[in-house]
Amino acid sequence: MTTTVPSIPFHDGNSVPQLGYGVWQVEDEVAADVVAQAIEAGYRHVDTAAGYGNEGGVGRAVKAAGVPREELFITTKLANGDQGFESAQQALETSLEKLGMDYVDLYLIHWASPQRGTYLESWKALIELQKQGKAKSIGVSNFPIAQLEEIISETGVVPVMHQIELHPHFQQGELRAYHAQHEIVTEAWSPLGQGGDILKHPVITRIAEAHDADPGQVIIAWHLAIGNVVIPKSETPKRIVSNFASAQLELSSAEIEEINGLDDPDGRIGADPANPGF
Template sequence: MTIPTVKLNDGHQIPQLGYGVFLVPPEDTERAVSEALEIGYRHIDTAAIYRNEEGVGAAIAQSGIPRDELFITTKLWNDRQGGDEPLAAIDESLAKLGLDHVDLYLIHWPAPKRGSYVNAWEKLVAIRDAGKARSIGVSNFHVSHLEEVIAATGVTPAINQIELHPAYQRRDITGWAAEHDVHIESWGPLGQGKYDLFELPAVADAAAAHGKSPAQAVLRWHIQHGFIVFPKSVRRARLQENFDLFDFELTTDQMASIDALDRADDGRVGATIDEVN
């Protein structure tokens, strides 16, 4: 199965479905990523703070898959935003991954109390220009942070990776992103089991209508909204289930019913910007 791609504002293509290794233990990462690659995933999302870049790199190395068929993302952690630290951090990540470049490098959080995310963005532009990252973007940025880094550099992030799921749809950020050609990646796309999404009629009925699981219905909702999504699992059966999203399509009414599940800020399950520094 060929995964559809999305064209970024810098001209590069990103697979719309990937595999995320957040909270995958380092000792399990090589196996889990290897299984994902065997199933057909070609987009892997990791981060320095996950402590599992080595496992991702080992799985890539033993896969035999040509580098140009893979899309690898990693992220700059908050304590490396100042000065020239981002330049050292990318080299450390590349060494752990066993790569000479990543396809996407993100600032993990704006961490505004540190006051260094504009500097970090300036350094990511230099990292891109040096060929160590093909595309650059941000994660967990609000509109004000996005506008500030663009004003400082003239460079618009290709991606903003944010918590996004039917209970927390972030319409202020997604609306701004659509107007400025910034693509959205959804983390926590299934709501991390906090709101019984799978039992709600809008999700359960859509899944049943297509002979799919509720998780597949929610992931398909992301896909049809144009979001980039990378659900996490360490179970091969679930990896396969999450991959099988492209042989059905939610109807307009089914999409609207899931859209109506938005709880705005009450739907958030992850940390706020002020809680991560």
């Protein structure tokens, strides 16, 4: 059976494949190999960042894959140290050079990093980059609501996407409600949590057994069912394929509600965007 991944529309007229492949903490040379495997498996959405140090490997994989560029959705992100109006524009030029591309489909500010005080100027730079066609769509990652409201009110431009930590133990209900009000697509990073604890939860393992699936597939299917864009990362060939197959798994409304019930307001495992410390 061929796995079909739905696309989620953006308010700017573009759209994004709902299931993508993430490359956080993947070495550059490894990225060239695993991204090629992911594209071969069927992924058409790849998420990288300047801060990951692997844009070159992603670019080499895309070039070698032989899939037309317009059939792929490539995201990269502005590093904190490159925030600012002019520096953000130069940073995307550098990222495009490493990727070997003329444009990215989505450019994100990686962290609001409020203590720097440069996120608004950076957002203005992204607006300009979109006008120039170097970023088809623009968004943010790891922004508290206060900073989201500020960039929107100051520029009138709403991010198409907000990429945030989101998994069954930390479901970000308040942010997701804000996104829904403003037509911002929610994208989950660390969608399976970290350390594997959620993969062993009895609710997850029972649902997996009922569907003859693995726990990771159940969690990815849950993300897809509640409308998140999700970018699981794996360097294991078998897992790359099985994660992609999650798009075939349909959970019942009762199963979705059971997973919804695993939310923990204190379940954050990454840095707090309001005070990330970097």
